[in-house]
Amino acid sequence: MLQNEKLEKYLILKKEMLAKSCVRLTIRCPEIAKKASAGQFAHVRANGFMLRRPISISEIDKEAGTIRLVFEVRGKGTAVIAELNAGDTVDMLAPLGNGFTLEKGKKVVLLGGGIGTPPMLEIAKFYGADATVITGFRSASAVILQDDFKKTGANVVLCTDDGTAGEHGFVTAPLARILEEGNVDLVCACGPNGMLKGVVSLAKEHGVSCEVSLEERMGCGVGACLVCACKSVKNGEEYYARVCKDGPVFNAEEVTL
Amino acid sequence: MLQNEKLEKYLILKKEMLAKSCVRLTIRCPEIAKKASAGQFAHVRANGFMLRRPISISEIDKEAGTIRLVFEVRGKGTAVIAELNAGDTVDMLAPLGNGFTLEKGKKVVLLGGGIGTPPMLEIAKFYGADATVITGFRSASAVILQDDFKKTGANVVLCTDDGTAGEHGFVTAPLARILEEGNVDLVCACGPNGMLKGVVSLAKEHGVSCEVSLEERMGCGVGACLVCACKSVKNGEEYYARVCKDGPVFNAEEVTL
Amino acid sequence: MADLSVKMAGVPFKNPIIPASGTFGFGSEYTDYYPVSVLGGMSLKGTTLHQRAGNPPPRIAETPAGMLNSVGLQNPGIDAFLAHELPLIANEDTVKIANVAGSTIEDCEEIAKKLEGTAIDMIELNISCPNVKQGGVAFGVDPKMAGAVTRAVRKNTTKPLMVKLSPNVTDITEIARAVEAEGADAVSLINTLLGMRIDINTRRPILKNNVGGMSGPAVFPIALRMVWQVANAVKIPVSGMGGVSTWKDAVEMMMAGATTVQIGAALFQNPMAPVEIIEGMNAWLDEQGIQSVSEIIGSVRPW
Amino acid sequence: MADLSVKMAGVPFKNPIIPASGTFGFGSEYTDYYPVSVLGGMSLKGTTLHQRAGNPPPRIAETPAGMLNSVGLQNPGIDAFLAHELPLIANEDTVKIANVAGSTIEDCEEIAKKLEGTAIDMIELNISCPNVKQGGVAFGVDPKMAGAVTRAVRKNTTKPLMVKLSPNVTDITEIARAVEAEGADAVSLINTLLGMRIDINTRRPILKNNVGGMSGPAVFPIALRMVWQVANAVKIPVSGMGGVSTWKDAVEMMMAGATTVQIGAALFQNPMAPVEIIEGMNAWLDEQGIQSVSEIIGSVRPW
Numbered sequence A, B: 001m002l003q004n005e006k007l008e009k010y011l012i013l014k015k016e017m018l019a020k021s022c023v024r025l026t027i028r029c030p031e032i033a034k035k036a037s038a039g040q041f042a043h044v045r046a047n048g049f050m051l052r053r054p055i056s057i058s059e060i061d062k063e064a065g066t067i068r069l070v071f072e073v074r075g076k077g078t079a080v081i082a083e084l085n086a087g088d089t090v091d092m093l094a095p096l097g098n099g100f101t102l103e104k105g106k107k108v109v110l111l112g113g114g115i116g117t118p119p120m121l122e123i124a125k126f127y128g129a130d131a132t133v134i135t136g137f138r139s140a141s142a143v144i145l146q147d148d149f150k151k152t153g154a155n156v157v158l159c160t161d162d163g164t165a166g167e168h169g170f171v172t173a174p175l176a177r178i179l180e181e182g183n184v185d186l187v188c189a190c191g192p193n194g195m196l197k198g199v200v201s202l203a204k205e206h207g208v209s210c211e212v213s214l215e216e217r218m219g220c221g222v223g224a225c226l227v228c229a230c231k232s233v234k235n236g237e238e239y240y241a242r243v244c245k246d247g248p249v250f251n252a253e254e255v256t257l
Numbered sequence C, D: 001m002a003d004l005s006v007k008m009a010g011v012p013f014k015n016p017i018i019p020a021s022g023t024f025g026f027g028s029e030y031t032d033y034y035p036v037s038v039l040g041g042m043s044l045k046g047t048t049l050h051q052r053a054g055n056p057p058p059r060i061a062e063t064p065a066g067m068l069n070s071v072g073l074q075n076p077g078i079d080a081f082l083a084h085e086l087p088l089i090a091n092e093d094t095v096k097i098a099n100v101a102g103s104t105i106e107d108c109e110e111i112a113k114k115l116e117g118t119a120i121d122m123i124e125l126n127i128s129c130p131n132v133k134q135g136g137v138a139f140g141v142d143p144k145m146a147g148a149v150t151r152a153v154r155k156n157t158t159k160p161l162m163v164k165l166s167p168n169v170t171d172i173t174e175i176a177r178a179v180e181a182e183g184a185d186a187v188s189l190i191n192t193l194l195g196m197r198i199d200i201n202t203r204r205p206i207l208k209n210n211v212g213g214m215s216g217p218a219v220f221p222i223a224l225r226m227v228w229q230v231a232n233a234v235k236i237p238v239s240g241m242g243g244v245s246t247w248k249d250a251v252e253m254m255m256a257g258a259t260t261v262q263i264g265a266a267l268f269q270n271p272m273a274p275v276e277i278i279e280g281m282n283a284w285l286d287e288q289g290i291q292s293v294s295e296i297i298g299s300v301r302p303w
Ligand SMILES: Cc1cc2nc3c(=O)[nH]c(=O)nc-3n(C[C@H](O)[C@H](O)[C@H](O)COP(=O)(O)OP(=O)(O)OC[C@H]3O[C@@H](n4cnc5c(N)ncnc54)[C@H](O)[C@@H]3O)c2cc1C
Pocket: A041, A051, A052, A053, A054, A055, A056, A057, A070, A071, A072, A073, A074, A075, A076, A077, A078, A079, A115, A118, A119, A214, A215, A216, A217, A218, A243, A248, C061, C062
């Protein structure tokens, strides 16, 4: 009697390695795909572990009824999830949280740092030629998804910290150039805190609205346990917002990084 | 530098279902096979569980370098072990404990009750025509290993509690008949406590030496933790012996069932 | 279909299963998964007199078969709770339990007064939160303090009063007896056990609060033992919790002496846990031919 | 190869890893797997003045990421230990720790006297066994009693004296300070946490003793927290244990303040655990460029 499609186990249709220990799963889940929007996340069960792992939704194909998750093996839980193969099922709660603003006609700059890059792909698909995608990685060997971004029609800029691919340096350098040129309505970013800080301050400097996707350790994933706190401001007052429910995408004005 | 063959993971060569939820594994482990003797056990790791599961060694093939384990899925741990397949490895400590007396020329009766039957097979192989094997099961659907016992040349008697196969009734009935006939040097038994009690009292009545294999919940399996206690008598004094190290095979005189 | 209803402190529950305080928000977060009316009751997030910001993140760490949390009672305060949260669930057909936490006796009295005449069916007085510096836990580890705060709240409420006990004590039965003596109608246990984890790379505790409360399946045997001890030490009913994640765990808890069973951390792994536990318990009772779940309460036969 | 040696209570250990009392017999059960000389030390099975039969079986139950035991200090008594067990290991090149348990102060004194002049390098006074009815645990939960038994043993031994603490207390630092004040040279912690499991089919506790001591990875966060608290409360060194099963756990324990680390239940899953922990720790120290393991003791930086 009490069933919910959010709780089924979902079939993995395809598994790809995008880089060393970077996995992409294509998962069949029509109901989730129907509801999902860019920037939301899935809370993925890692067999044998107490807590689920939050992974951003990288792509959504509503017609095929699939979503894609791209993740890096960081610790034991992601290692277990990475052992799943096509034909296996994955236990996930999705879509959770809020996504990025999607408004046709806006000119956007999308910034992804490292494993913060995948969620940018679905936004890039939405904005196409109206988007500039700037992604940054440690080194050439960590670079992922460049062809996928190019296919969206977006203007694509690649940076690496060590200069082994694309521009030498951080994503903030090309961002600064583009913001200087003007004609940007919105900046969307996901990546390490240091990068987000740089991006937010540049956007602010240029008076451009900015959205960031944050990370915090999670319990429930649905807003019930208050463990995923991030410092926020509402009506001038500081409080702890919930990354899982009030985010993971926040307007940069609302949060203290 | 510090290596021990007891701790390797061992290759499963073959997996068979002998009855519903009764599994036989043939495992390649030459060093273990070389040392093992009938009645000893393996302490088998069940993935994801704290404690190992003790399983008697059912057969030993020293030439092929293999042993066989036969076990029933009882709870969660044996269920996990039962998921292993040929080609997988199994983590076990073996051979552990003491085995049954093996002395050529003796006339023996071997009794196995239910899942206590498998360890009798290796003894039957040793004694061949000098052995009578009496095994008892709940019902025809639970009967296992009858052909294997017949191949050893032993005299084989089958009982079921409900009469659906072999003699209707408990193993103690044929045992009583055979002991009446005389000419038995040793009785060896493994099975539920109730059965062991019956067997031991019959053997005692007829003045025949009797060995029983006992079960108790185990921790270390090597005699270090003292959790696998069974009430025993030494020099007239009661004390707790260790099933894993002082047993699992005991002379019936030594233990209080 | 067995009779799953139980009565605790005079309050009828349609079944014994209750999401535990702090893991189920104010009752509306899981409505995508099931209506709260299928639950026996729900224990709402711990509420203090004034708004509390809670502790800085990270507030959660994973442990073997368990987790640590250091939320630190983040909540909007009793007035905001009554104004904005309670109305959303006031008409739900399930027992609504307010989890009350105060750093002083006066705070607790004040909150109890404010709950009078509201849709709240029962008070769970939390004297055991390990994650707040002043008060809270101090009440829970000293029988005199525990008795005093119970007495004070008892005087200020007409609602059934349950007191939630801390496991971080030498003898939990002593505290249970103290609160029983001062008028508690029930006790609930266990709150979390104080624990810690360290990130060896940064040489920092994983939790920004350094330590946090441990819960989840890992603590189940400790919780079960305490429930059994307390159920044998007091006459008032016990709401048992700590590590329950399957219907079998819930049955063990009830056999140990719990009248109701609360489910906390298990929700994070499986939001359907409470429902699956209700269903599993029911199926087992039917299979065993047990007509009413209340027959199993305290039915363990010690050796 | 980093320097793994540590000194605790004046005793040099070649490395910090010690199998915990009760899980390693009298030191000869694991010699098929490795020579005990690779170990920093070994804590031998708890020994009482007279022989003890121990509790009836079942004595073990599995729990999520842990186990319960109710062995109840089965041992042959101190005289038999000295006559039959100690000679077998007397010449082993590892620190030999006698784990002493008594139900009275006089018993403990007596055992300490008998250990004088033997090959034992150190005494671990167990005031925390939850599995024996009289005495034992009573010493461990009351600072006065803990102090008194420590003082009595201290007077009767010239050997380094370590006192093993119970986690089943409200404030473990209070007990630690009490035994420090009475002359303990070190403290070890934690012993097991009292727990229970019920077989729902028979409605009987799984353990014949009804309750038992919980150990294994499940308890690690609680143990780590207590080690950290105690290390900050006393000046004498701490031997940390409780749920350690990997070298990472051991490093966390040392960062929390442990000078040595004991390994108990983990042995049951993996007899090689102590050796793998020593090797893993060494590799990590090398990788981090840390010359001596003693540099990491107490190195956690709380927030
Ligand atoms: C909203 C959100 C979206 C994310 N999207 C992606 C993504 O698309 N791809 C990707 O590779 N990673 C993503 N992450 C990070 C990912 O969740 C962590 O890398 C992962 O949880 C680490 O788990 P582990 O078992 O490998 O590490 P462990 O260190 O073993 O994990 C221990 C615990 O800490 C938590 N934890 C550790 N690191 C993080 C972290 N950075 N963020 C949150 N929890 C953490 C784990 O979930 C677990 O509870 C996202 C995180 C959040 C919050």
